[in-house]
Amino acid sequence: xxxxxxxxxxxxxxxxxxxxxxxxxxxxxxxISSSLSTLTTDEIQELTKVKHEQNIEKIKExxxxxxxxxxxxxxxxxxxxxxxxxxxxEPSTKPYSTLILARxxxxxxNLLLQWLKxxxxxxxxxxxxxxxxxxxxxxxxxxxxxxDKSRLGDLELVFNAQTQLNALSxxxxxxxxxxxxxxxxxxxxxxxxxxxxxxxxxxxxIDFEKFDLIKFKCNFLYITSDGKLKFFKGIPRxxxxxxxxxxxxxxxxxxxxxx
Numbered sequence: 001x002x003x004x005x006x007x008x009x010x011x012x013x014x015x016x017x018x019x020x021x022x023x024x025x026x027x028x029x030x031x032i033s034s035s036l037s038t039l040t041t042d043e044i045q046e047l048t049k050v051k052h053e054q055n056i057e058k059i060k061e062x063x064x065x066x067x068x069x070x071x072x073x074x075x076x077x078x079x080x081x082x083x084x085x086x087x088x089x090e091p092s093t094k095p096y097s098t099l100i101l102a103r104x105x106x107x108x109x110n111l112l113l114q115w116l117k118x119x120x121x122x123x124x125x126x127x128x129x130x131x132x133x134x135x136x137x138x139x140x141x142x143x144x145x146x147x148d149k150s151r152l153g154d155l156e157l158v159f160n161a162q163t164q165l166n167a168l169s170x171x172x173x174x175x176x177x178x179x180x181x182x183x184x185x186x187x188x189x190x191x192x193x194x195x196x197x198x199x200x201x202x203x204x205x206i207d208f209e210k211f212d213l214i215k216f217k218c219n220f221l222y223i224t225s226d227g228k229l230k231f232f233k234g235i236p237r238x239x240x241x242x243x244x245x246x247x248x249x250x251x252x253x254x255x256x257x258x259x
Contacts, residue, residue, distance in 0.1 A: 002085060002098045002122045006067050012050040018115055019048045019071060022108060035075045047074030056089065059249050063089040064256070071104075081108050083116070086256060096125065096259040099252070101229075127227045127255060131160075131212035135193065137223055137251060138216055142192045144245035149184035149192055153177050153219030157196075159211035160225075170214065173200060221251070229255075 005011060020041055036044060049072040057064045068084040081104030087097055100116075102109040117124050145151055155175040162169060175196065183195045200208050214225040223229045231248055 002087075002100075002116070002120050004067070004085070004120060006052045006054065006069070012052075014115075014119070015050050015069070015071060015112075016045045016048045018112070019073065019108075020045050022111060023073075023077075035077045039074065044074050048072070057086075057249065059253050062253075065089050078105055078108070081105065081112070083109075083112060086252065088256070094259050096123075098122075099127075099256050099259060100124070101252075127258070129223065129225050129227065129255075129258075131214070131225070133254070133258065134213045134216050134223060134225065136254065138193055139191075140246050140250050140254070141218060141220055144250075146245065150177060150181040151219060152180050155180060155196070156215065156217040156222070157208075157213060158215035158224075159208055160214045161211050171206075171208075171211070172215075173208075175199075223251070 023036060023044060024041075039047070051070045051072070053068045053070070055066045057066050064086050065088075066084060066086050068082055071081045073081075082102075084101040084103075086099040086101070100113070102113065113124055116122070141152065142149060154177050156172065157175070158170055158172045160169070161171045179199070183192055183199070186195060197208055200206065212225075216223055219232065221229065221231045229251065
C-alpha cells in the first residue's frame with residue numbers, strides 16, 4: 001500500500017528537485033544542454049511544473065481512488081511525465097494493493113519509481129502478463145466489437161517459441177485487415193481468435209496454441225508480456241451511437257485483479 005499526501009507542497013518541491021538533479025546529470029546531451037544553458041538551477045526548478053489530479057472511478061460497482069502526478073519539463077525538452085496510482089477504495093487483502101501506471105521517458109520513470117520507494121518505504125515490483133492474460137485482453141476487444149470486427153485493423157501477434165540453443169526465440173505474425181474482415185464474416189458465434197489460430201495452422205503447419213503469446217497489437221492498443229500497455233489515441237468512439245463495448249478501464253481493472 002502506498003500512502004502519499006498528494007496535496008503536500010513538500011511533495012511537489014521534492015519532485016522538482018529530483019527533476020533538476022536528473023537534468024543536471026544529462027550534461028552530455030547537446031539538446032538538453034543548449035535548451036537549459038541559459039537557465040540557473042532555481043529557474044529550472046521554477047519552470048518545472050507538478051500537477052496533481054484526484055478522481056474516484058466506479059467500474060462494475062467497484063470504486064477506485066485514482067491519483068495522477070504530472071510533471072512538465074522546462075522548455076518542453078521532454079514530453080510530460082505522469083505517474084497514476086490506482087487503488088481500491090475498499091480495504092484490500094492483496095499483497096500489492098496499488099497499481100502504478102508510468103508514462104514518459106523510461107529513465108525518468110524508473111528514477112521516479114525509485115524515489116517513490118524511498119519516500120514511502122513501499123515494495124514495488126514490475127507487472128508481468130502471462131499468455132492467458134493477453135488472450136483475455138484479445139477477447140475484450142473482439143467481444144466489444146460485435147457489429148464490426150474488421151475495426152481491429154491489422155493484427156500483430158508475437159509468440160515465444162524457445163528452441164534448442166535459442167536458434168529461434170520469437171515468432172511474429174502479422175494478419176492484414178483484409179483477412180480479419182473475412183474472418184469476422186465467417187466467425188458468427190464462434191470465437192474470432194479460434195479462426196485466426198486455425199488459419200495460422202493451415203498456412204504454416206504450426207500450432208500456435210502451444211506457444212505463449214507475448215504481444216498483441218491492433219488498431220486500439222498493444223500490450224506485451226513485460227508490462228507495456230499503450231492505447232492508440234485512447235479508445236476511439238465514433239459518437240453516441242457507437243457500439244464499442246469496452247473502455248481503457250476494462251484493461252486497467254483486469255490488471256488490478258492480478259496484483
